[in-house]
Each structure stands twice: as structure tokens, then as C-alpha cells.
Amino acid sequence: MLGFFYEICDTEQPARDENYTDEASATRVRNAVQDWRERLNAKDAAGGLDKAMGVPAKLKNPWGVRFKPRSSASSMSMRQIRGDSVGQLVQLDCLVVSVQQVKPKVQIVTYHCETCGCEVFQSVEADTYTPPKECPSTKCKENKQSGNLHRMVRSCAFTRHEEVKVQELAEHVPAGGIPRTMTVQAEGDLTRMVKPGQSITLTGVFFPQDLPYAMRMRQQSTQKMFIEAHHFQKHKSGYSETVADEARAS
Numbered sequence: 001m002l003g004f005f006y007e008i009c010d011t012e013q014p015a016r017d018e019n020y021t022d023e024a025s026a027t028r029v030r031n032a033v034q035d036w037r038e039r040l041n042a043k044d045a046a047g048g049l050d051k052a053m054g055v056p057a058k059l060k061n062p063w064g065v066r067f068k069p070r071s072s073a074s075s076m077s078m079r080q081i082r083g084d085s086v087g088q089l090v091q092l093d094c095l096v097v098s099v100q101q102v103k104p105k106v107q108i109v110t111y112h113c114e115t116c117g118c119e120v121f122q123s124v125e126a127d128t129y130t131p132p133k134e135c136p137s138t139k140c141k142e143n144k145q146s147g148n149l150h151r152m153v154r155s156c157a158f159t160r161h162e163e164v165k166v167q168e169l170a171e172h173v174p175a176g177g178i179p180r181t182m183t184v185q186a187e188g189d190l191t192r193m194v195k196p197g198q199s200i201t202l203t204g205v206f207f208p209q210d211l212p213y214a215m216r217m218r219q220q221s222t223q224k225m226f227i228e229a230h231h232f233q234k235h236k237s238g239y240s241e242t243v244a245d246e247a248r249a250s
């Protein structure tokens with residue numbers, strides 16, 4: 001879904017300057033690979049890239065797309081998020097209870113065909129992906145060959161990924177109720193932003209996620225809801241109840 005906004009931003013962005021330099025080595029490698037692809041493209045049909053399979057925009061650009069809430073946007077409590085919020089940008093006040101380790105997550109997998117020499121791209125949105133069995137290039141199809149695909153780790157696009165568990169604020173829990181929790185997926189620049197115990201205003205898109213087969217069998221549900229993080233705003237005070245407890249103790 002975000003791919004639509006990404007494509008628009010990609011077409012609107014200005015061209016790179018001649019004297020453009022970026023110190024980050026990952027960006028430099030990405031640019032070098034991109035230059036090499038453009039050279040191949042210029043050479044055209046001579047065993048280069050297949051025109052039908054364009055290079056995905058995510059592989060070309062070192063940036064991502066984020067939505068920042070308007071300053072007038074009001075926060076909700078976790079209990080106010082209902083079915084009609086699915087697919088919408090939601091903003092809620094919550095408490096961070098746990099933060100998992102930051103892991104790499106693949107965005108674009110690239111393959112190299114041994115038979116025709118073309119590059120094949122696979123865009124990965126979910127947690128799992130199935131590698132293509134056959135080379136989809138026109139050259140291999142015309143020759144009726146399946147093509148031997150090799151994964152090229154060096155030219156794949158990766159991002160940082162972190163899973164954060166958030167819980168309702170104490171004041172939003174009705175008397176006698178159990179605080180609700182929710183899973184938040186943070187990527188790229190949003191990783192390592194929050195720590196357990198911090199109370200934050202979170203903005204993100206409320207999404208369903210397909211569970212893997214084994215988990216579906218156990219949990220008897222095919223999907224799980226999560227929030228795709230877009231913006232974190234830390235509150236000045238932390239967990240308010242601890243402050244109240246300390247005040248009571250002293």
C-alpha cells in the first residue's frame with residue numbers, strides 16, 4: 001500500500017547532482033550498483049537487463065516514506081481502536097513494555113540467472129517469501145529454458161526491523177480491567193528510538209498480518225493485528241504510576 005506513495009515520491013525526486021557524495025558506505029555501494037545497472041541498460045539488449053522487469057524504486061533510493069501526524073491530530077486510547085480503523089493512520093498514547101532485538105529485514109531480493117545473465121527482482125512485503133523457481137525474462141521464455149537463479153546477497157535491499165510491544169496507559173484502563181497490549185513494527189530510522197518504560201504517542205497504520213501456517217493451527221485465527229510505526233513522540237514524564245508510588249512511599 002505504501003508502495004503507491006513510494007512510486008510517486010520516486011518520480012517527483014530531483015536527479016542526483018554530478019558532485020553528489022554520501023559518506024555512508026551502504027549508500028555508496030547502492031549507488032555503485034545502480035550506476036552499473038544504468039550502464040547495462042545503456043548497452044541495451046546485449047545480454048543486459050530485461051526491459052520488462054524494471055529495477056524496483058526501493059533498490060535505487062536510500063530513503064523511505066513516513067507519515068507524520070498533524071499537530072492538531074488528537075490521540076486515542078488503545079480501546080478506541082476498532083474495526084473501522086483498519087488501514088488508517090492512528091495516533092495513540094501508550095507505554096512501551098518490551099523492545100525486541102533489531103534484526104535485518106529484506107525488502108528486495110535480487111537473483112542472477114545463469115542461463116541468460118539477467119537480473120531478477122523480488123519485492124518482499126511480508127515476513128516470509130518464496131523464491132521464484134523459473135527465470136521470468138523474455139529471453140529464457142523464448143528459448144523455453146527455466147533458467148538457473150542464484151540469489152545475490154550483495155545487491156539485495158535490507159532494512160532494520162524491530163518489534164515493540166506497547167500497553168495501554170494506566171488511566172485508560174477501566175477499574176478492574178486488564179491492560180491491553182499491541183505489537184508495533186518499526187523499520188529503518190524508527191528502530192532503537194524507544195525503550196521499555198517510556199510512555200509515548202505513537203502514530204502508525206493499523207494493519208492485519210497473516211500468521212504462518214503453524215501458528216494459525218495453534219491460535220485458530222489466520223490474522224493478527226499490528227501497527228506499522230510511522231512516528232514516535234516521547235512524553236516528558238515516564239510511567240506515571242511509578243511516580244505516584246514513590247510519592248506514596250516517601
Ligand SMILES: [Zn+2]
Nearest residue numbers: 113116135147
Ligand atoms: Zn534467464
